[in-house]
Amino acid sequence: xxxxxxxxxxxxxxxxxxxxxxxxxxxxxxxxxxxxxxxxxxxxxxxxxxxxxxxxxxxxxxxxxxxxxxxxxxxxxxxxxxxxxxxxxxxxxxxxxxxxxxxxxxxxxxxxxxxxxxxxxxxxxxxxxxxxxxxxxxxxxxxxxxxxxxxxxxxxxxxxxxxxxxxxxxxxxxxxxxxxxxxxxxxxxxxxxxxxxxxxxxxxxxxxxxxxxxxxxxxxxxxxxxxxxxxxxxxxxxxxxxxxxxxxxxxxxxxxxxxxxxxxxxxxxxxxxxxxxxxxxxxxxxxxxxxxxxxxxxxxxxxxxxxxxxxxxxxxxxxxxxxxxxxxxxxxxxxxxxxxxxxxxxxxxxxxxxxxxxxxxxxxxxxxxxxxxxxxxxxxxxxxxxxxxxxxxxxxxxxxxxxxxxxxxxxxxxxxxxxxxxxxxxxxxxxxxxxxxxxxxxxxxxxxxxxxxxxxxxxxxxxxxxxxxxxxxxxx
Ligand SMILES: Cc1cc2nc3c(=O)[nH]c(=O)nc-3n(C[C@H](O)[C@H](O)[C@H](O)COP(=O)(O)OP(=O)(O)OC[C@H]3O[C@@H](n4cnc5c(N)ncnc54)[C@H](O)[C@@H]3O)c2cc1C
Ligand SMILES: NC(=O)c1ccc[n+]([C@@H]2O[C@H](COP(=O)([O-])OP(=O)(O)OC[C@H]3O[C@@H](n4cnc5c(N)ncnc54)[C@H](O)[C@@H]3O)[C@@H](O)[C@H]2O)c1
Numbered sequence: 001x002x003x004x005x006x007x008x009x010x011x012x013x014x015x016x017x018x019x020x021x022x023x024x025x026x027x028x029x030x031x032x033x034x035x036x037x038x039x040x041x042x043x044x045x046x047x048x049x050x051x052x053x054x055x056x057x058x059x060x061x062x063x064x065x066x067x068x069x070x071x072x073x074x075x076x077x078x079x080x081x082x083x084x085x086x087x088x089x090x091x092x093x094x095x096x097x098x099x100x101x102x103x104x105x106x107x108x109x110x111x112x113x114x115x116x117x118x119x120x121x122x123x124x125x126x127x128x129x130x131x132x133x134x135x136x137x138x139x140x141x142x143x144x145x146x147x148x149x150x151x152x153x154x155x156x157x158x159x160x161x162x163x164x165x166x167x168x169x170x171x172x173x174x175x176x177x178x179x180x181x182x183x184x185x186x187x188x189x190x191x192x193x194x195x196x197x198x199x200x201x202x203x204x205x206x207x208x209x210x211x212x213x214x215x216x217x218x219x220x221x222x223x224x225x226x227x228x229x230x231x232x233x234x235x236x237x238x239x240x241x242x243x244x245x246x247x248x249x250x251x252x253x254x255x256x257x258x259x260x261x262x263x264x265x266x267x268x269x270x271x272x273x274x275x276x277x278x279x280x281x282x283x284x285x286x287x288x289x290x291x292x293x294x295x296x297x298x299x300x301x302x303x304x305x306x307x308x309x310x311x312x313x314x315x316x317x318x319x320x321x322x323x324x325x326x327x328x329x330x331x332x333x334x335x336x337x338x339x340x341x342x343x344x345x346x347x348x349x350x351x352x353x354x355x356x357x358x359x360x361x362x363x364x365x366x367x368x369x370x371x372x373x374x375x376x377x378x379x380x381x382x383x384x385x386x387x388x389x390x391x392x393x394x395x396x397x398x399x400x401x402x403x404x405x406x407x408x409x410x411x412x413x414x415x416x417x418x419x420x421x422x423x424x425x426x427x428x429x430x431x432x433x434x435x436x437x438x439x440x441x442x443x444x445x446x447x448x449x450x451x452x453x454x455x456x457x458x459x460x461x462x463x464x465x466x467x468x469x470x471x472x473x474x475x476x
């Protein structure tokens with residue numbers, strides 16, 4: 001048994017950053033994870049594997065070069081699952097080394113096992129299957145701490161009426177463990193994960209049907225960007241089925257599953273991915289013993305300092321719900337530790353960038369047209385298309401677009417929305433200008449490297465200014 005200043009449950013992005021921040025303040029920290037490898041969903045089954053898969057598909061399928069060299073251009077024909085997972089495994093291995101090294105350097109104790117509250121300062125850690133020499137089941141480690149951080153993340157929702165068999169009907173974690181690539185695919189749930197995987201697999205030439213019960217994909221994204229995304233996804237072989245409700249999933253044999261929709265459609269595929277959201281991994285934590293009650297999706301409520309109902313117990317990352325991103329989880333972990341140990345800190349929460357790694361990728365910061373209209377804020381629009389930018393031609397992306405929304409009178413930048421290669425990087429320029437309360441005149445007056453995609457900002461700002469109606473048009 002040991003006593004710590006802080007014990008952190010979960011070594012995903014939220015837990016890692018909470019642990020490191022506390023250690024940097026000279027505190028004794030233990031970081032617990034039930035997997036025998038650090039990194040959480042982010043590194044092992046979610047962000048990094050899905051983004052590695054995307055990079056592998058784009059490279060091996062020669063996707064971005066097809067505009068120049070013809071639609072049949074491929075770097076490799078007959079791409080296999082091993083080709084795709086090779087890259088993911090390589091990146092994961094390197095990232096695990098980086099994280100483990102960071103923990104060692106900062107003297108964070110890594111403790112492998114499943115944590116469970118004994119009381120509000122004490123955790124039992126069950127190490128069944130843990131490292132050699134560890135106690136067996138029923139013989140847990142017992143550690144205490146002044147502060148405890150819950151960063152246990154989420155797992156895919158697996159309702160009992162869905163006939164999962166981890167071969168033909170799988171959840172989103174199951175994709176990377178498939179032995180063979182699906183011949184055809186039905187994805188149920190057009191959220192972020194469903195949309196990303198649909199476009200990535202279609203870019204490989206797999207026929208994909210994407211079923212979403214809402215009238216459009218990703219309702220929080222700017223309508224014009226989503227229209228463009230849906231158009232491009234269709235063109236690479238994704239068939240969106242929107243406004244549809246699944247009534248049954250019938251396994252025919254090991255080769256075919258039929259998804260039946262309320263509208264009468266019957267959709268056959270070799271594989272079905274069920275992708276309708278995630279549940280907080282709070283079961284088994286014995287939270288009721290300390291007076292914390294998760295909601296019906298297993299999520300924990302916190303205040304603005306990430307404190308739960310028990311002030312010395314914090315919760316961070318996906319377990320507290322929206323926005324449930326690796327990027328925001330890291331910040332929350334760091335901020336929780338700062339608060340616990342009295343280090344002043346603050347974060348700009350209204351300007352979160354969002355990056356969705358569909359093909360093409362999309363990204364945004366600030367408000368979209370619908371939100372500005374609902375808020376009664378007047379706005380003007382400026383657009384730059386990649387095909388008018390030399391860098392767009394060089395990289396063979398003629399469909400990309402950057403859209404600026406700005407106040408016609410003050411010229412304040414209100415939102416940036418992008419679709420196309422590099423969109424998730426490009427967005428940070430707009431984010432910085434917004435955070436520093438800049439106007440779009442900054443883009444007009446600034447020299448950008450040539451040829452770069454950043455030039456889109458200048459072109460879009462000029463486009464917006466030129467189209468301003470009087471009395472807002474620039475004076476000559
Ligand atoms: C397919 C997919 C793609 C994604 N892509 C992106 C993206 O591109 N960009 C982005 O920003 N975000 C992305 N996300 C979201 C991102 O992965 C999560 O926001 C992030 O992983 C959350 O971090 P976390 O630290 O809260 O939890 P997690 O990463 O979920 O880690 C939680 C850890 O807690 C451990 N744990 C759970 N219970 C216990 C217990 N009782 N005892 C001990 N350990 C426990 C688990 O083993 C796990 O290691 C993606 C998610 C998925 C699923
Ligand atoms: N690039 C990124 O930042 C990224 C990538 C992947 C995942 N994530 C994170 O992971 C989280 C989980 O993503 P997700 O896609 O699993 O969940 P989600 O909640 O974003 O999407 C679920 C989707 O399924 C739909 N749906 C629900 N029930 C349905 C049904 N019966 N039939 C058809 N459609 C149905 C919903 O309308 C919704 O659009 C997200 O909140 C996101 O923050 C982020």
